[in-house]
Amino acid sequence: MIWYPFTLQYEPELPLKIVRAEKEFLYDEAGNSYIDAISSWWVSIHGHNHPKIIQAMKDQLDRLDHVLLAGFTHEPAESLAKELLTITDGLFQRVLYSDNGSTAVEIMIKLAYQYFQNQGESDRNIFLKWNASYHGDTIGTMSVGGNSIFNRVFSSLLFPTQEFASPNCSLCPVGKKPDSCKTECVDAIETYFEKNPKRVAGIVIEPLILGSGGMIFYKEEVLQRLERISKEYGALLLVDEVFTGFGRTGFFFAFQRAKIKPDLIAMAKGLSAGAAPIAVTLASRKIHSAFVRPEAEKAFYHGHTMTGNPVACAAALASIKLMFEENCLEQVLRLEARMKEGLEIIQKEFADRIRDVRVMGAVGVLELEVGAESGYTYPGNKILKKKFIEKGVVLRPLGNVIYITPPYGISEDSLKKIFRVIRETLAEIYSGK
Numbered sequence: 463m464i465w466y467p468f469t470l471q472y473e474p475e476l477p478l479k480i481v482r483a484e485k486e487f488l489y490d491e492a493g494n495s496y497i498d499a500i501s502s503w504w505v506s507i508h509g510h511n512h513p514k515i516i517q518a519m520k521d522q523l524d525r526l527d528h529v530l531l532a533g534f535t536h537e538p539a540e541s542l543a544k545e546l547l548t549i550t551d552g553l554f555q556r557v558l559y560s561d562n563g564s565t566a567v568e569i570m571i572k573l574a575y576q577y578f579q580n581q582g583e584s585d586r587n588i589f590l591k592w593n594a595s596y597h598g599d600t601i602g603t604m605s606v607g608g609n610s611i612f613n614r615v616f617s618s619l620l621f622p623t624q625e626f627a628s629p630n631c632s633l634c635p636v637g638k639k640p641d642s643c644k645t646e647c648v649d650a651i652e653t654y655f656e657k658n659p660k661r662v663a664g665i666v667i668e669p670l671i672l673g674s675g676g677m678i679f680y681k682e683e684v685l686q687r688l689e690r691i692s693k694e695y696g697a698l699l700l701v702d703e704v705f706t707g708f709g710r711t712g713f714f715f716a717f718q719r720a721k722i723k724p725d726l727i728a729m730a731k732g733l734s735a736g737a738a739p740i741a742v743t744l745a746s747r748k749i750h751s752a753f754v755r756p757e758a759e760k761a762f763y764h765g766h767t768m769t770g771n772p773v774a775c776a777a778a779l780a781s782i783k784l785m786f787e788e789n790c791l792e793q794v795l796r797l798e799a800r801m802k803e804g805l806e807i808i809q810k811e812f813a814d815r816i817r818d819v820r821v822m823g824a825v826g827v828l829e830l831e832v833g834a835e836s837g838y839t840y841p842g843n844k845i846l847k848k849k850f851i852e853k854g855v856v857l858r859p860l861g862n863v864i865y866i867t868p869p870y871g872i873s874e875d876s877l878k879k880i881f882r883v884i885r886e887t888l889a890e891i892y893s894g895k
């Protein structure tokens with residue numbers, strides 16, 4: 463029996479058995495189809511089973527299934543590293559491979575910490591984070607995630623960090639309006655730096671969108687100010703592009719949209735478009751140079767067994783190629799306009815029941831007004847999920863936040879169905895059906 467992730471073990475719901483997938487569709491044993499409106503946890507950016515990605519993986523399997531990456535190298539890992547360094551504007555110098563978003567972020571944290579240790583600045587060991595942030599499920603990444611139902615029970619195991627109120631342009635933590643604010647939400651962080659000028663190792667950020675924390679959007683100026691502050695005080699900027707990378711915000715990477723220069727970035731999810739588990743951490747020249755030392759204890763000792771798997775690298779290379787061949791950034795802009803239109807119609811229909819509608823790139827959000835019940839444990843969540851799936855659409859709201867993160871090339875018919883299913887479901891719930 464499987465212990466399914468994020469699933470209550472007390473009276474667990476029966477999972478849906480999927481036997482095949484194509485484009486935005488998943489198919490169950492009985493042949494029913496479901497629109498995957500969340501790209502299976504935000505990975506399938508080109509839809510499922512894209513023939514070019516599958517072919518690239520098959521071709522690679524015929525040549526080399528796997529080889530360890532310490533003391534050995536191979537063409538797919540080398541080509542992918544080169545490609546990643548190119549599409550990130552030459553800001554980075556080295557690519558470290560791993561298998562999932564959590565490990566990619568974990569590597570960022572360890573590199574940032576050891577960067578200062580290697581240079582004798584051992585007091586620089588504090589990481590700053592936002593209270594709605596999420597960076598993964600390992601002990602290290604839970605430590606830099608906001609205090610939430612996901613990590614609270616482990617609080618005594620987590621390393622100490624400094625938490626700040628997240629920026630949130632829909633519900634500003636300091637009561638400002640996005641068009642007139644001066645990023646006052648960052649003031650507390652700047653004050654912390656003024657009081658502790660040499661203690662901070664780095665700021666760990668989900669750029670522009672706090673995903674699992676409720677699809678919270680904030681403006682680019684926040685990142686620009688954080689970049690300025692971190693540079694002024696010699697701290698590092700650790701940018702987690704696990705969700706936002708590979709076109710999700712309408713740019714290849716969110717850091718490019720915000721015009722900032724991170725010291726480290728983490729990528730996963732869209733990297734292989736969901737075809738294989740692979741993740742990377744990119745380090746700037748500054749970071750790498752602190753590890754170019756003769757002493758054995760100054761090396762970076764981190765490497766997962768399947769690191770840089772050739773088949774996964776081949777999938778990622780094929781996916782990046784598709785980003786250009788299929789003009790994915792243009793697809794995302796079209797999708798953005800279409801989601802705005804579709805979600806605003808729903809907002810008008812259920813005006814007083816909707817707290818907020820927001821769209822950025824290929825992320826569309828409809829936040830329900832549920833008063834004090836809002837948040838991840840919103841009790842209506844289970845009913846929403848059930849009704850969506852019964853109507854043939856995979857949507858997994860985060861508490862009272864319904865979001866759509868479809869494959870970039872999703873068809874107009876599927877989009878129409880998603881909007882219709884949301885409308886019908888809300889109508890049923892609010893009429894008590």
Ligand SMILES: Cc1ncc(COP(=O)(O)O)c(C=O)c1O
Nearest residue numbers: 562563564596597598673704705
């Ligand atoms: C921003 C961000 N970072 C890290 C992770 C963790 O990635 P994984 O689930 O692949 O470990 C996630 C997963 O949702 C994420 O959204």
